[in-house]
Structures are given as C-alpha cells and as structure tokens.
Amino acid sequence: MSKKLTITAIKKRKGEKPLVMITAYDALFAKLLEPSADMILVGDSLNMSFAGRSDTISATLEQMIYHTNAVCKGAPESFVICDMPFGTYTCKEDALRNAIKVFQKTPADCVKIEGGKDKAGIIKHLTDNGIAVCGHIGLLPQSVRSEGGYKVKGKTADEREQLLKDAKAVEEAGAFCMVIEGTKAEVAKEVAQSVTIPVIGIGAGAEVDGQVLVFSDMLGFFEEFTPKFVKKYLDGATLVKKALQEYADEVQNRQFPTEEHIY
Ligand SMILES: Nc1nc(=O)c2c([nH]1)NC[C@@H]1CN(c3ccc(C(=O)N[C@@H](CCC(=O)O)C(=O)O)cc3)CN21
Ligand SMILES: CC(C)C(=O)C(=O)O
Numbered sequence: 001m002s003k004k005l006t007i008t009a010i011k012k013r014k015g016e017k018p019l020v021m022i023t024a025y026d027a028l029f030a031k032l033l034e035p036s037a038d039m040i041l042v043g044d045s046l047n048m049s050f051a052g053r054s055d056t057i058s059a060t061l062e063q064m065i066y067h068t069n070a071v072c073k074g075a076p077e078s079f080v081i082c083d084m085p086f087g088t089y090t091c092k093e094d095a096l097r098n099a100i101k102v103f104q105k106t107p108a109d110c111v112k113i114e115g116g117k118d119k120a121g122i123i124k125h126l127t128d129n130g131i132a133v134c135g136h137i138g139l140l141p142q143s144v145r146s147e148g149g150y151k152v153k154g155k156t157a158d159e160r161e162q163l164l165k166d167a168k169a170v171e172e173a174g175a176f177c178m179v180i181e182g183t184k185a186e187v188a189k190e191v192a193q194s195v196t197i198p199v200i201g202i203g204a205g206a207e208v209d210g211q212v213l214v215f216s217d218m219l220g221f222f223e224e225f226t227p228k229f230v231k232k233y234l235d236g237a238t239l240v241k242k243a244l245q246e247y248a249d250e251v252q253n254r255q256f257p258t259e260e261h262i263y
C-alpha cells in the first residue's frame with residue numbers, strides 16, 4: 001500500500017474497505033510495516049512499549065516529535081498520525097500552539113487527541129486552523145489515573161449515550177476520522193453507524209471501519225501485558241531471545257566469527 005492516502009481517500013473508505021492502522025515508533029519498523037498499513041500511528045503508547053514506563057502520562061511533545069520524524073523517515077509514503085501527549089491540549093491556545101509545533105517540526109499528516117464532547121471546541125480550533133485531527137473516544141489511556149485503571153466503555157445505557165454524543169461532537173468539530181478504544185462491540189458498531197467519518201477500533205469489535213494495534217503487541221515483543229483485544233501475529237520475543245542466545249553461545253564457543261566475517 002505505498003503512495004500516501006489523502007484525507008479524502010481515507011474518508012471514502014467508510015463503508016468500503018476497512019482501514020489498517022498500526023503504530024510505529026522508529027524508522028526501522030515504520031519501513032517494515034509501510035507496505036501493510038494505510039495509516040501509521042506514532043502513539044504515545046511509545047512511553048510504555050519504547051520507554052518502559054507504566055503508562056502514557058509522562059510522554060512529552062518533544063519525544064513525540066522525535067519519534068514522528070523517525071517514523072516519517074522510514075515510511076515516507078505513509079499517512080502518519082502523531083498522538084498529542086497528556087497535558088499538551090488542555091485549552092484551545094495550548095492545543096493549537098503544540099499542534100503547530102508538531103506540523104512545523106515533522107511531516108506528520110495529522111494529530112490525534114483523546115476525548116469526545118469535552119474536547120470538541122479544541123478539535124474545532126485545530127481544524128479551523130489547518131491541523132487535521134483524528135479523534136479518540138471510548139477508553140482513554142491518558143485518563144488512566146483519574147479513572148483508576150483501564151475501564152471498558154459502553155457497558156451501561158448512560159455510557160452508550162455518552163459515546164454516541166462524543167462521536168457526533170468529534171465529527172461535527174471537523175475530525176476526519178476517529179479511534180474508538182476499549183468499547184463493547186455492539187456499542188462501537190452503533191457509534192460507527194451514527195457518523196459519516198471512519199471509526200477505527202482497538203478492542204471495539206469487528207463492526208467498525210478499521211482496526212489499530214500497537215505493533216509490539218501484535219508482533220509479540222511487548223510482554224508487560226496481553227490484553228484481550230490483542231492478537232499475536234508473531235511470537236517476536238521468543239524468536240529474538242532464541243537468536244540472541246545463539247549468538248551468545250557462538251561467541252562463547254568461538255564459533256563466531258568464522259572466515260566469511262573476518263578481514
Ligand atoms: N503496548 C501497548 N498496547 C496498547 O494497546 C496500549 C498501550 N501500550 N499503551 C496505551 C494504551 C493502554 N491500553 C490498554 C492497557 C490495558 C488495558 C487493559 O488492561 N484492559 C483490560 C480490560 C479492563 C476491563 O475489562 O475493564 C483487559 O483485560 O483487557 C486496556 C488498554 C491500550 N494502549
Ligand atoms: C492505542 C492507540 C490507539 C494509541 O493511542 C497509542 O498507541 O498511543
């Protein structure tokens with residue numbers, strides 16, 4: 001899937017072919033996944049899967065910019081989304097100033113903001129000023145401390161109502177697509193049907209307009225947790241550890257290097 005998708009092309013995929021979104025944090029993996037992904041997300045999940053922290057809260061704008069540039073280098077033909085980290089979009093003015101920084105310092109195609117109706121004013125301010133926005137509703141990882149954990153949404157009638165309102169507000173604010181995370185599949189399906197922009201799910205069932213996964217989860221490199229929504233397409237950790245041990249053994253047995261690796 002080379003040749004970068006446009007926002008118009010992404011919107012047209014609604015009701016057509018599901019969109020494939022995968023995270024990447026560096027040029028090396030971005031290049032590997034470019035042929036398979038419609039959109040690459042430089043997620044603030046990098047604070048966990050790259051930096052080893054226990055949540056996403058401490059990711060900084062400078063780190064997001066650094067990783068976004070690395071990803072764009074590795075996947076120059078991909079549509080790239082940069083997550084706005086915690087604390088960088090608490091008001092319209094901060095949000096715009098920080099999103100402009102992302103746009104001026106990286107070739108990212110859009111930013112992503114967590115929140116629904118409560119963030120609609122901020123999303124509108126960004127889209128009014130030439131910053132494309134991907135929304136993010138449902139389970140919001142940046143609210144993990146205030147919520148006391150990661151809580152699946154859409155379990156009650158009130159939550160269902162709230163999600164439908166959030167999706168509508170995000171759409172009306174001008175977002176061109178949105179992620180829906182950690183939501184009961186029936187409700188995510190309703191949400192996707194209630195708006196005209198693509199709704200991309202993670203832990204939100206199959207009846208949405210696309211899927212996103214963290215690359216290190218789906219490839220089996222991230223062993224800190226294995227939530228129910230992750231499917232492991234590769235047992236990366238086992239493969240890597242086996243290869244590394246083989247190298248270690250060969251060094252200790254003087255089996256490496258041999259003639260072909262010696263000057
Ligand atoms: N590597 C990685 N993968 C992710 O998917 C991810 C991140 N990091 N960092 C940011 C957020 C955090 N995410 C998470 C983390 C944990 C659960 C979790 O523990 N879920 C419970 C369900 C809780 C409930 O039932 O209410 C589970 O058992 O799946 C969910 C999403 C998703 N995002
Ligand atoms: C889980 C996805 C949607 C995300 O926001 C991230 O990787 O940071």
Ligand SMILES: [Mg+2]
Pocket residue numbers: 043044045056083141
């Ligand atoms: Mg994120």
